Amino acid sequence: MFDRLRAFHQPTTTQAALRLFESERRAGGAGRFVAGGTDLVVEGDRSLRWLVDLTRLPLRYVKRRGGGWTIGATATMADLEHHAGLRRFADGILAAAAGTAGSPQIRNMGTIGGNLANASPACDLGPPLLALDAVVVIAGRRGAGRRTVPLERFFKGGHRTALNGGLLVEVRLPAPPTPAGGRAAWSFQKLGRLQSDIAVVNAAAGVALGRDGRCTWARIALGAVAPTPFRARRAEALLVGRALDAAAIEAAAGRAALETRPVSDVRSSAEYRREMSRVLVSRALIACVESLGRAG
Numbered sequence: 001m002f003d004r005l006r007a008f009h010q011p012t013t014t015q016a017a018l019r020l021f022e023s024e025r026r027a028g029g030a031g032r033f034v035a036g037g038t039d040l041v042v043e044g045d046r047s048l049r050w051l052v053d054l055t056r057l058p059l060r061y062v063k064r065r066g067g068g069w070t071i072g073a074t075a076t077m078a079d080l081e082h083h084a085g086l087r088r089f090a091d092g093i094l095a096a097a098a099g100t101a102g103s104p105q106i107r108n109m110g111t112i113g114g115n116l117a118n119a120s121p122a123c124d125l126g127p128p129l130l131a132l133d134a135v136v137v138i139a140g141r142r143g144a145g146r147r148t149v150p151l152e153r154f155f156k157g158g159h160r161t162a163l164n165g166g167l168l169v170e171v172r173l174p175a176p177p178t179p180a181g182g183r184a185a186w187s188f189q190k191l192g193r194l195q196s197d198i199a200v201v202n203a204a205a206g207v208a209l210g211r212d213g214r215c216t217w218a219r220i221a222l223g224a225v226a227p228t229p230f231r232a233r234r235a236e237a238l239l240v241g242r243a244l245d246a247a248a249i250e251a252a253a254g255r256a257a258l259e260t261r262p263v264s265d266v267r268s269s270a271e272y273r274r275e276m277s278r279v280l281v282s283r284a285l286i287a288c289v290e291s292l293g294r295a296g
């Protein structure tokens, strides 16, 4: 598949990776960054002439940052799945989502940076990271410096991102909302044909309750049912200010399903995806309420 490559670079610094990418780009011929290769190899693009490997860069880390976390781009799905701190953070939604991606072999190779940069509509880290208000740090090409982009604005369309030839360096998770005297909870849900399959639908929810038991903050994000993972903002708005009872959950889940723009493909019909969006959002919100009940 890569029989036509003429160069495979293995830089050890971010600056060198960007410099090599830029000089190869100027020299002509198609090329890409590569991390775990689990998307790139499957793509099988035989027009590629050069690759810049990212796995020797010092970007494989998960660090505490304030009340949140910073995750380097080459941290693998397995790193996230098994990280003790991430398994506790926000009810472990990111670790749980990473743990559903493919097989152990895929999770040992596939990275958070690759999952986001590939921007598949069905990527499993998209919805939980949207629910966590994640921000990505991009090192721009041609010495453009670094910029931070909210994940919601990073996804531009199916397999299109705000990278513009830049390198995704890290993902930042802010401290979760902690209303005075209140509590918060999260849940990730995924539906695939088999456990190791790409999602037919995936969904993440996060809610915070104030002291009076009413919802003060809500996040509902869905994947595989639109060109990009997205936040169902109208559904979120239906929850804020209300008690999270069965009627509120039903209304929000129904609204979220209406916000989807699913397609029919080999995995599922659009109708099934829309109906399962409703079901998964409902399950996620019920799981949040149950978690809040246990904590209270």
Ligand SMILES: Cc1cc2nc3c(=O)[nH]c(=O)nc-3n(C[C@H](O)[C@H](O)[C@H](O)COP(=O)(O)OP(=O)(O)OC[C@H]3O[C@@H](n4cnc5c(N)ncnc54)[C@H](O)[C@@H]3O)c2cc1C
Pocket (backbone or CB within 6 Å): 032, 033, 034, 035, 036, 037, 038, 039, 040, 041, 042, 054, 073, 074, 077, 100, 101, 102, 103, 106, 109, 110, 111, 112, 113, 114, 115, 116, 117, 118, 122, 123, 124, 125, 163, 166, 167, 168, 169, 196, 197, 198, 199
């Ligand atoms: C059998 C199988 C099952 C899978 N199951 C799932 C699943 O259940 N859920 C799921 O979400 N995914 C799944 N995937 C997809 C894939 O494993 C993930 O998306 C993975 O996280 C990709 O990461 P990678 O490091 O392998 O990316 P790569 O293949 O190395 O790169 C993917 C793309 O991103 C670019 N890129 C990579 N890193 C960066 C960076 N830091 N900055 C800029 N550009 C970058 C590359 O140029 C390339 O275009 C599966 C794949 C396979 C083969």
